[in-house]
Every structure is written in C-alpha cells, then in structure tokens.
Amino acid sequence: xxxxxxxxxxxxxxxxxxxxxxxxxxxxxxxxxxxxxxxxxxxxxxxxxxxxxxxxxxxxxxxxxxxxxxxxxxxxxxxxxxxxxxxxxxxxxxxxxxxxxxxxxxxxxxxxxxxxxxxxxxxxxxxxxxxxxxxxxxxxxxxxxxxxxxxxxxxxxxxxxxxxxxxxxxxxxxxxxxxxxxxxxxxxxxxxxxxxxxxxxxxxxxxxxxxxxxxxxxxxxxxxxxxxxxxxxxxxxxxxxxxxxxxxxxxxxxxxxxxxxxxxxxxxxxxxxxxxxxxxxxxxxxxxxxxxxxxxxxxxxxxxxxxxxxxxxxxxxxxxxxxxxxxxxxxxxxxxxxxxxxxxxxxxxxxxxxxxxxxxxxxxxxxxxxxxxxxxxxxxxxxxxxxxxxxxxxxxxxxxxxxxxxxxxxxxxxxxxxxxxxxxxxxxxxxxxxxxxxxxxxxxxxxxxxxxxxxxxxxxxxxxxxxxxxxxxxxxxxxxxxxxxxxxxxxxxxxxxxxxxxxxxxxxxxxxxxxxxxxxxxxxxxxxxxxxxxxxxxxxxxxxxxxxxxxxxxxxxxxxxxxxxxxxxxxxxxxxxxxxxxxxxxxxxxxxxxxxxxxxxxxxxxxxxxxxxxx
Numbered sequence: 042x043x044x045x046x047x048x049x050x051x052x053x054x055x056x057x058x059x060x061x062x063x064x065x066x067x068x069x070x071x072x073x074x075x076x077x078x079x080x081x082x083x084x085x086x087x088x089x090x091x092x093x094x095x096x097x098x099x100x101x102x103x104x105x106x107x108x109x110x111x112x113x114x115x116x117x118x119x120x121x122x123x124x125x126x127x128x129x130x131x132x133x134x135x136x137x138x139x140x141x142x143x144x145x146x147x148x149x150x151x152x153x154x155x156x157x158x159x160x161x162x163x164x165x166x167x168x169x170x171x172x173x174x175x176x177x178x179x180x181x182x183x184x185x186x187x188x189x190x191x192x193x194x195x196x197x198x199x200x201x202x203x204x205x206x207x208x209x210x211x212x213x214x215x216x217x218x219x220x221x222x223x224x225x226x227x228x229x230x231x232x233x234x235x236x237x238x239x240x241x242x243x244x245x246x247x248x249x250x251x252x253x254x255x256x257x258x259x260x261x262x263x264x265x266x267x268x269x270x271x272x273x274x275x276x277x278x279x280x281x282x283x284x285x286x287x288x289x290x291x292x293x294x295x296x297x298x299x300x301x302x303x304x305x306x307x308x309x310x311x312x313x314x315x316x317x318x319x320x321x322x323x324x325x326x327x328x329x330x331x332x333x334x335x336x337x338x339x340x341x342x343x344x345x346x347x348x349x350x351x352x353x354x355x356x357x358x359x360x361x362x363x364x365x366x367x368x369x370x371x372x373x374x375x376x377x378x379x380x381x382x383x384x385x386x387x388x389x390x391x392x393x394x395x396x397x398x399x400x401x402x403x404x405x406x407x408x409x410x411x412x413x414x415x416x417x418x419x420x421x422x423x424x425x426x427x428x429x430x431x432x433x434x435x436x437x438x439x440x441x442x443x444x445x446x447x448x449x450x451x452x453x454x455x456x457x458x459x460x461x462x463x464x465x466x467x468x469x470x471x472x473x474x475x476x477x478x479x480x481x482x483x484x485x486x487x488x489x490x491x492x493x494x495x496x497x498x499x500x501x502x503x504x505x506x507x508x509x510x511x512x513x514x515x516x517x518x519x520x521x522x523x524x525x526x527x528x529x530x531x532x533x534x535x536x537x538x539x540x541x542x543x544x545x546x547x548x549x550x551x552x553x554x555x556x557x558x559x560x561x562x563x564x565x566x567x568x569x570x571x572x573x574x575x576x577x578x579x580x581x582x583x584x585x586x587x588x589x590x591x592x593x594x595x596x597x598x599x600x601x602x603x604x605x606x607x608x609x610x611x612x613x614x615x616x617x618x619x620x621x622x623x624x625x626x627x628x629x630x631x632x633x634x635x636x637x638x639x640x641x642x643x644x645x646x647x648x649x650x651x652x653x654x655x656x
Contacts, residue, residue, distance in 0.1 A: 055121065057114050058135070059088035060107075063268060065135070068295050075294040102264040105230050112232045116220040122210060130208040136259040136271075137168070137205045138289055140282075144255050148207040154215055155240060156248040157202035158255035163274070163281050163409060165189065166260045169249040170201035177228060191251050202247045203233045204258055217243035257282060257289070277409040279331055283324045284406060284525050302335035305412075306419055307466075308395035310336040313382050314403040315343055321403040329401075332412050336401070339386060344378030355381070360483040360506055372484060380487040383462060384480070390472040401464045405435055405522040418452050418517050425449060430471030430513040431491065435463030435522035443497075447515065456516040458497050462488050464522045471512060478507050 056073065058065055066087045077083045095106060115132070122130040129149065133139065137160055141147075144158050160168045171185025179201070187193050208215060219239040222230070226238045240247060259274055282288045291297060304310055312329065314322045322338070329336050359372050383400070390398055408414070415434075422429060427447070433456060438444065440457035447453045467475075480490055483506050492498045493507050495514035504510060 055118055056083070056085040057118075058086075059110075060091065061089070068297075071296065072292065072294045108230045108232060112220045112222075112230070112235060115232050115236070119208070119218065119220065122208075123216070128209075128211050130210060132204075132206055132208070134204045134258070136275075138256045138258065138278075139205070140256040140286065140289070141253055143253065145207070147250065147252060147255075149209075151196055151248065151250060152209070153196070153248045154209050154212045154245045155202060155206055155218070156196070156209075156250060157204075157206035159188065159249050159251040160205060160256050160258040161189070161254075162258055162260050163277055164260060166258075168202060168204040168206070168258060169199045169247070171199060173200050177234075188249065188251055194252050196248055196250045196252070198246045199249050200247065201233065201237055202249055205256075206247075214243055214245055218245065254286065273410045273413065276331060277407070277411075280328050280407050280411075283328055288327070300331065300333040302330070302333055304335045305399070305415060307397055307399045308393070309389075310334060310399045310401070311339045311386050311389075312336050312401045312403060313339045313341045313386075315341045317343065318403060325401070325403050325405075328407065332407065334412070339382065341403075342378040342381040342385070344374030344376070347374055347377060352377070356481050357381075357484055358482050360485050360503060362502060363485050372486065376486045377484065379462075380480075380484060380490070383487050384476075387467070387472040387475050390467060390469060391476060395469060395472075397466060397468045399434070399464070399466050400462070401522075402462065404525045405463050406525045408519075408521050408523070411521055414452075414517075414521055418521075421450060421452060427453065427515065428513055429466075429515050430468045430474065431495070432466040432514070433459065433516035433520070434465055435461065435520050435524075436465075436516060437461045444516075444518075446518070452517055452519075453515050454518040456492075456495070456497070456514055458492050458499060459516070460488050461524075462491065463524065474512050480507075483507075 056069060058069055066089055069085065070087060073083055073085050095104075118132070119130060129145075131145065131148075139158070141158075148156050148158060157168055165186075167189055169185075169188075170179045171182035171188065172180035174180045184197075188197055208218065217239060218236065220232050220236050222235045223239050223242060225242070226235060228234045228238070237247070257278055259271060259278060262270055262274075279289045312325055314325065316322075326338075357377060364371065386398070386400060389395075421427075422432070427450070432453075436456070437460035438457065439460060443457040444454045447455060475491070475494060478494070484490075485493075485503060489498065489500075489503070490507075491512070491514070493504045494510055494512040496504070496510035496512075498504050
C-alpha cells in the first residue's frame with residue numbers, strides 16, 4: 042500500500058508492506074534505494090515476519106484480522122497526511138498501475154473531496170461501483186458498464202471507489218473521513234465499507250473520472266488461489282496493455298531476471314509478420330518474450346509487392362471458378378501473400394524434417410494463462426496419443442453445432458468449417474499433405490484451403506479439385522488466442538481482405554472489365570469472414586454453459602467485502618456530474634454490452650460474478 046501526499050514534488054511518500062511470501066519486500070527496497078531521491082521524503086516500513094495471518098487459508102484469503110490490519114494502516118496514512126499539512130493524499134494499492142502521467146493533475150482539477158481515476162482490468166472489474174442494493178452490496182447498473190466502456194466520458198458520482206483514489210485534504214469536510222469504524226456502523230469489518238460509511242455520514246460523495254485512460258489493476262483472487270494465479274493474471278494484464286496502450290514496461294529502478302525462453306517441445310515456433318507492420322512485430326516480440334516462448338520471425342510475403350512475373354515464376358494460378366462467397370470477387374494480392382507465407386513455412390517443416398511446429402500470425406491476442414493452458418494441451422494429446430496433423434490454437438468457428446469433443450479429451454474438438462489461420466500446430470505429415478496437393482497452381486485463400494483438406498468445406502466444387510482430403514485436423518477448445526482487433530474497432534487493419542483485385546488473374550482470364558467481378562458490395566461488418574465479431578466467443582461460452590462441455594478453470598472471484606448500511610437513493614445509482622456522450626443511448630439499448638464492440642468478450646469473461654463486486 043502506498044500513499045503520496047502533496048503533489049508539489051511529493052512531499053511525503055509512504056510505503057507499507059508485510060505478510061509477504063514472495064519477493065515484494067526486496068523489490069520495494071531496491072526501488073526506493075534507486076528512486077527515493079525523486080521525492081522530498083520516503084517512509085518505507087517493511088515487515089518480513091510474520092508471513093501469514095493466524096486465521097488465513099492462503100495469501101489471498103481475507104480474515105477479519107487482515108481487514109483490521111489494513112484499516113489500521115490506512116488510518117495511519119490519513120492521519121500522517123493531516124499531520125504533515127498535506128494538500129492531498131493519493132492512495133494506491135500495490136496491484137494498481139497508474140500509466141497516465143497526467144492522472145494527478147486531472148484529479149486535482151476536478152476539486153472533488155474524494156475522486157478516483159477509473160482503472161481497467163482484463164474483465165469487468167474496476168475500482169468503483171455503479172450501484173448498491175438494499176443490503177449495501179454492489180448492484181450492477183447499465184450506467185456502470187457505460188462508464189467502464191467509456192461510452193460516456195466525464196466525472197460521475199458513484200456509491201463506492203476503492204484501491205486508487207485522491208483525497209482533497211484542503212476541503213475542511215475531509216476531516217470527517219475515517220477508516221476506523223464510526224459509531225453507527227453495523228456492517229462487516231472492511232476498509233472499503235468503513236471509509237464509505239464515514240463519507241456517507243459526512244455527506245461526502247464519491248466520484249470517478251474516465252475522461253482519459255489512467256491505468257489498470259489486478260482482480261483480487263479467491264481465498265484459496267495460490268500466488269501463481271496472480272502471476273499469470275499480471276502477465277495477462279501486461280499482454281493486454283501491449284495491444285492498445287503503451288504497455289506496462291519494467292521499471293528501470295528494479296532488476297528482474299529475464300524469463301527463460303522455451304520452444305515448448307516444438308521443433309520450431311514461427312511468427313509471421315509483414316516488414317511494413319513494425320508495430321505488430323514489436324508487440325509480438327515483447328509478448329512472446331514475456332510468455333517465455335522462443336520463436337523465429339518469418340517475414341511475410343507482401344502481396345502488394347508481388348508482380349505479375351513473381352506470380353508466374355512461382356506458378357501461382359487461381360482455382361478455376363473461385364469467387365469469394367461474400368464479395369463475389371477473385372483472390373486479392375493480400376490473400377496470395379498470406380497463402381505463400383504459410384506455404385513457405387510448410388516447405389521449411391519438410392525441408393528440416395521437423396516433427397511438429399507452431400505458427401502465430403502477428404495479430405493474435407493471447408488468452409489468460411496461455412502458456413499453462415498450452416502446456417496442458419500438449420500434455421493431454423501426448424498422454425492420450427492423439428493422432429493429429431494440424432491443431433488449431435485460434436480460429437473463427439463457423440458451424441459450432443457440428444463440433445464435438447474427442448472422446449476422452451478435455452480440451453480437443455473435431456473442427457467444423459473454420460475461418461482464419463491465427464495460430465495452429467502442424468506436424469511433418471500434415472505439412473506434406475498440404476504441399477502434396479500443389480496448391481499454388483489452384484490457389485484459394487489459405488483459410489479456405491485448410492478446411493478443404495480435412496473435408497469439411499461446404500463448397501463441393503472447390504473441394505473436388507483436391508484429393509485426398511484426409512488431413513487429421515483438430516482444435517483446442519476453448520481457443521487460446523483471438524484477433525487483437527475486430528472489424529469496426531479502432532486500429533483494425535487487414536492485409537488480406539482488401540478491395541485491390543488481382544489484376545493479373547483478370548488479365549489471364551481474358552477479362553479487362555473489373556466491373557464484371559465487382560458486384561455491389563455489402564457492408565464489411567456483415568461479412569461472416571471479414572466481420573470479426575464476437576459471435577464465436579459468445580457462442581463458445583453459451584455452449585460450454587448449457588452443454589456441460591469442459592472449460593478451462595480460470596474463473597477469477599474477488600474476496601468478499603462486507604455489507605454497508607443501505608445508502609439513500611442518491612447513492613443507489615450512478616450519477617453523472619459532467620459527461621460527454623460518445624454514444625447515444627436510446628430506449629432499445631437495454632445494455633451497454635449490446636452497443637459496444639467488446640461486448641461478447643466481456644460478457645464471456647465476466648460470467649463468474651461475485652454478488653457484490655463489479656467483476
């Protein structure tokens with residue numbers, strides 16, 4: 042727990058840590074030794090013993106003894122700030138990460154007595170509540186989701202803020218704030234609840250601002266979860282931060298040994314990247330390094346750079362009669378480049394006599410606990426002797442009703458018709474089968490070709506050009522990666538699904554009029570292939586829930602906070618003090634999820650909800 046008082050140079054910085062079974066104390070002391078000169082005064086108190094509370098069931102358990110201890114520490118910090126005549130007190134829990142250097146300025150500008158910068162997690166958990174029920178427990182509100190998703194931006198009055206918030210000690214009324222339970226408090230002992238009770242009694246409202254992106258936080262673990270789960274959650278938070286933000290780089294003031302890199306038992310792991318997409322390369326290199334995965338970068342074939350002579354030299358020709366089923370068009374150069382990128386890897390597998398390899402495209406987003414789940418998958422298929430040649434790690438499932446788990450397997454299904462080649466495992470025999478068809482001379486998109494080769498493609502006319510179609514294909518379920526961005530989202534880029542038609546093919550077919558192949562195009566967001574919507578994710582979750590299919594055991598539940606005496610009507614909802622409407626609400630928008638492109642991922646991620654937390 043950290044407290045910073047007086048923004049002007051941080052007159053006082055207090056750090057308290059105790060009951061640790063990891064390396065927290067050592068790292069904190071190293072950080073203070075190297076960065077303490079940045080502050081006027083730093084007060085650090087490290088208690089190495091005891092390592093656990095008497096009645097706890099694990100490091101994530103919260104017995105009353107632990108709550109009372111935290112209440113004592115927070116109250117001391119508040120009293121010390123008042124004693125120092127500090128203007129402000131910024132409370133920050135150790136598992137909260139402030140990433141915006143303007144956060145303090147933004148908070149102070151609002152002139153609120155208690156205000157929190159909205160922090161995000163990998164699920165629906167944040168550092169504020171949107172509402173409470175009559176018993177004082179959290180109540181999910183539509184407004185909460187809109188604030189969290191930043192459909193509205195501004196400053197909002199809310200019934201609860203916690204974990205990271207600023208207290209304006211210039212306001213005289215702030216002297217009534219207390220973490221110690223005040224007379225009349227009848228709820229469970231909990232620093233959040235006692236502080237909120239004192240604020241309510243003093244008539245001090247809580248506020249949260251989401252005007253800007255301020256940072257992130259971890260989701261508290263359930264009582265019996267070991268610290269290894271928090272380690273995986275922290276890794277996932279770092280990986281997610283790399284997708285849309287600057288990431289969570291390691292502080293230069295602490296030294297952490299680099300994670301050992303491994304190929305996870307594969308002969309090679311390939312990461313396909315276009316040279317003209319350096320931002321994707323940097324992210325994937327950093328992500329795979331954090332995951333401890335050794336890999337080889339493959340420079341993708343850039344379809345835009347392919348010349349007619351290149352295509353002729355490679356023997357590339359389109360499958361006669363092929364038309365994209367949605368756009369009614371022939372291959373794009375981007376699709377040709379994508380196919381060739383995978384094709385050359387297949388050749389490399391055979392040339393080097395590799396037994397098995399793993400391929401990543403550069404736009405994958407890793408699911409939580411990716412590496413442990415990947416290792417669990419590899420262990421399962423090895424122990425049960427699965428006879429496989431290709432196994433999807435990420436894909437778009439088109440016909441879920443036709444997919445079933447392989448008998449005796451917890452995480453392997455027989456795939457139906459499938460789009461995308463985000464990530465897949467491949468054996469030597471699988472590569473040979475994909476090459477033996479000489480597909481360059483009858484080319485279709487690679488994610489159409491692979492389903493043909495395991496004989497599930499609905500276009501029989503295309504399938505008949507390839508024989509035999511006996512690729513032994515499987516898929517992990519649930520999937521372990523997904524695209525970083527979907528159609529319609531900011532920063533979505535496609536290097537294959539373009540409108541630049543393969544002029545070379547048109548000329549060879551004796552067609553000079555492009556209009557013959559460019560029928561009226563529909564909105565790309567409706568295309569089941571290029572529309573990278575959340576349907577597959579939502580269906581996956583619903584399928585698991587209703588059919589009893591096995592799912593990964595990765596649900597995160599927050600430890601239980603106590604009840605707070607019922608708030609009055611003004612605190613039973615979330616009220617906007619100032620806001621900018623980024624998305625208009627209407628009577629049909631019954632849930633923020635329905636209007637937000639992140640909806641299905643969030644809905645699936647947040648099914649395991651504690652009854653009184655915003656998770």
